[in-house]
Amino acid sequence: MTVSEYFAQLLKSSMGDTVLDTVHVLSSAIEFKLKELATTVVIKGDGASSLLVIVTIIVLTSSALWWGWIFLSWRENTKIAGARGAGALPLPPGSFGLLPVLGGDTLSYLDAYQNFNIKRYVDQKVARYGPIFKTSIMGQPTIVLDSPAGNKLLFHEDEKLVQGWWPKNLKALVNYNGLSETNGEAHRVFRQHITSNFLGVDVVHRYFQTMERRAKAEIEPWTELKVGSELTIPTVDVLKNYSFRLICELSISLKDVREVEQLRHKFDMWSEGFMAVPVNFPGTSFNRALRARDVMADEMGKKIKQRRKELKEGLASETQDFLSVMLTHPDETGHIVEDKILVHTLLLLLWTASDTTASTLAMVLRETSRNPHVYRELMKEHASITRGKKDGEMLTTENLRSMKYTWRVVQETLRLYPILLGLFREAKTDFEYQGYTIPKGYKLLVTSAPLLDPKFYKDPKTFDPSRFEKVGGGAPAFTYFPFGGGHRMCPGNEFAKASIIIFVHQFLKHFKWTLVHPDEKISYIVRTSRTILN
Numbered sequence: 001m002t003v004s005e006y007f008a009q010l011l012k013s014s015m016g017d018t019v020l021d022t023v024h025v026l027s028s029a030i031e032f033k034l035k036e037l038a039t040t041v042v043i044k045g046d047g048a049s050s051l052l053v054i055v056t057i058i059v060l061t062s063s064a065l066w067w068g069w070i071f072l073s074w075r076e077n078t079k080i081a082g083a084r085g086a087g088a089l090p091l092p093p094g095s096f097g098l099l100p101v102l103g104g105d106t107l108s109y110l111d112a113y114q115n116f117n118i119k120r121y122v123d124q125k126v127a128r129y130g131p132i133f134k135t136s137i138m139g140q141p142t143i144v145l146d147s148p149a150g151n152k153l154l155f156h157e158d159e160k161l162v163q164g165w166w167p168k169n170l171k172a173l174v175n176y177n178g179l180s181e182t183n184g185e186a187h188r189v190f191r192q193h194i195t196s197n198f199l200g201v202d203v204v205h206r207y208f209q210t211m212e213r214r215a216k217a218e219i220e221p222w223t224e225l226k227v228g229s230e231l232t233i234p235t236v237d238v239l240k241n242y243s244f245r246l247i248c249e250l251s252i253s254l255k256d257v258r259e260v261e262q263l264r265h266k267f268d269m270w271s272e273g274f275m276a277v278p279v280n281f282p283g284t285s286f287n288r289a290l291r292a293r294d295v296m297a298d299e300m301g302k303k304i305k306q307r308r309k310e311l312k313e314g315l316a317s318e319t320q321d322f323l324s325v326m327l328t329h330p331d332e333t334g335h336i337v338e339d340k341i342l343v344h345t346l347l348l349l350l351w352t353a354s355d356t357t358a359s360t361l362a363m364v365l366r367e368t369s370r371n372p373h374v375y376r377e378l379m380k381e382h383a384s385i386t387r388g389k390k391d392g393e394m395l396t397t398e399n400l401r402s403m404k405y406t407w408r409v410v411q412e413t414l415r416l417y418p419i420l421l422g423l424f425r426e427a428k429t430d431f432e433y434q435g436y437t438i439p440k441g442y443k444l445l446v447t448s449a450p451l452l453d454p455k456f457y458k459d460p461k462t463f464d465p466s467r468f469e470k471v472g473g474g475a476p477a478f479t480y481f482p483f484g485g486g487h488r489m490c491p492g493n494e495f496a497k498a499s500i501i502i503f504v505h506q507f508l509k510h511f512k513w514t515l516v517h518p519d520e521k522i523s524y525i526v527r528t529s530r531t532i533l534n
């Protein structure tokens with residue numbers, strides 16, 4: 001795509017011209033949407049042997065939200081760039097570009113991101129400047145750090161030298177001071193609170209049955225045809241339904257499909273704002289996203305009030321979902337979370353828990369189909385679990401623990417198709433790093449490039465789950481970080497793991513599948529959801 005096509009596309013999306021079926025988001029607190037994955041499956045049954053299934057397209061998404069930064073933060077950028085005192089170590093080599101106000105390297109970075117060429121982008125820069133280089137991305141002075149040392153800096157010394165950072169347009173869209181926007185002690189306390197009460201490893205097992213029920217509810221309606229029949233199913237939509245409906249049920253007990261879909265309609269509109277040019281003018285995507293957010297926030301506010309009443313009257317349980325837990329369990333400082341922060345967190349959960357899982361599942365299904373030995377190994381693992389079960393008997397924690405190969409498949413999927421291809425932080429203070437000055441306010445970026453580096457992984461492009469028989473796929477520490485790391489590491493990782501492997505179990509039980517387009521190019525772009533009412 002040329003530069004002008006790129007701009008045209010962005011403008012189109014911001015003006016709400018229909019065609020663009022992308023949505024997306026990317027920040028230190030992720031999110032993104034898929035394009036399409038239709039699947040033709042063959043219904044499995046007694047004696048059904050080699051069956052054909054067709055999976056169309058898969059596409060992860062990502063990126064673009066940063067266009068707004070270019071315009072919003074150039075002044076800040078120039079102030080910071082001039083702030084170094086005399087005698088300081090030099091800045092890392094590199095260039096802010098001739099037109100940093102237009103984002104310097106923004107186009108090439110985003111192009112590499114969308115087309116899944118981050119490694120090539122980084123390799124070219126490294127060949128020119130060395131492993132640590134400066135550039136300007138989205139109007140922000142940015143220092144790109146090599147891995148694994150750079151990851152170690154970002155993830156381990158997180159709170160001393162660097163902190164989480166959200167772009168301005170994203171902050172505007174979120175607009176509440178919750179987990180995503182806080183740093184330091186407030187962030188730690190709140191994070192600890194939601195981890196110990198909702199997302200932690202000791203809690204997530206409570207949702208296994210709901211996850212399995214939801215997975216069955218999405219899959220079984222497609223299995224009602226005769227055994228052996230071929231069927232095309234819109235798999236991405238099935239996956240998106242699964243993850244969105246699951247988090248709605250577990251966070252606010254919202255189960256009615258039509259109500260969920262109404263919420264998702266607004267959610268989609270909101271998400272579209274994350275990649276739009278941040279022009280808040282009636283008719284723009286950004287404006288629509290802000291309005292959708294207000295409507296959702298208003299609805300969440302009403303749900304909070306209603307639930308408080310139900311809890312008082314004994315009509316709701318204290319542990320029935322995230323909302324109840326937050327309203328009845330104080331954090332370690334003895335406080336119940338404020339309503340406006342709770343509203344923010346509910347939206348954050350919808351955002352972080354839905355398309356991340358759906359996208360990863362999509363790629364798991366794709367790679368399983370492209371690698372028959374992987375399918376066979378998976379079948380072995382899951383058939384032995386199914387054999388030991390009576391009809392309708394649910395999966396146990398023990399069963400999930402035994403799905404070791406399945407988890408390796410997911411880990412290898414996240415190596416090849418990470419949800420985030422780059423993670424940003426902001427320097428909290430001026431500091432020295434490997435002979436250079438990192439000025440306060442500069443953005444720091446680590447990328448997923450090492451995941452495809454033969455230095456760390458033998459035959460890096462080969463899908464080989466057996467790498468993960470060793471921790472981190474055998475690569476040095478701080479190379480593999482699909483869930484981020486340090487104080488901002490994804491608190492939903494256990495939740496994600498369980499919901500993914502449970503879905504894989506159900507899918508394998510019912511279908512065998514092959515890809516319609518086995519060599520489909522993967523790009524990080526998106527479209528909004530299509531409803532399937534089961």
Ligand code: HEM
Binds near residue numbers: 028356419483487496
């Ligand atoms: C395959 C699925 C998922 C992947 C790969 C993933 C990955 C990530 C990554 C890379 C981050 C940023 C970490 C950082 O900045 O260092 C993140 C943050 C976050 N994720 Fe996940 N995630 C997934 C699923 C989930 C789920 C299911 C939930 C909730 C149920 C969730 C909740 C969050 C939250 C709340 C944050 C923000 C944490 C903070 O700022 O402290 N994620 N995730």
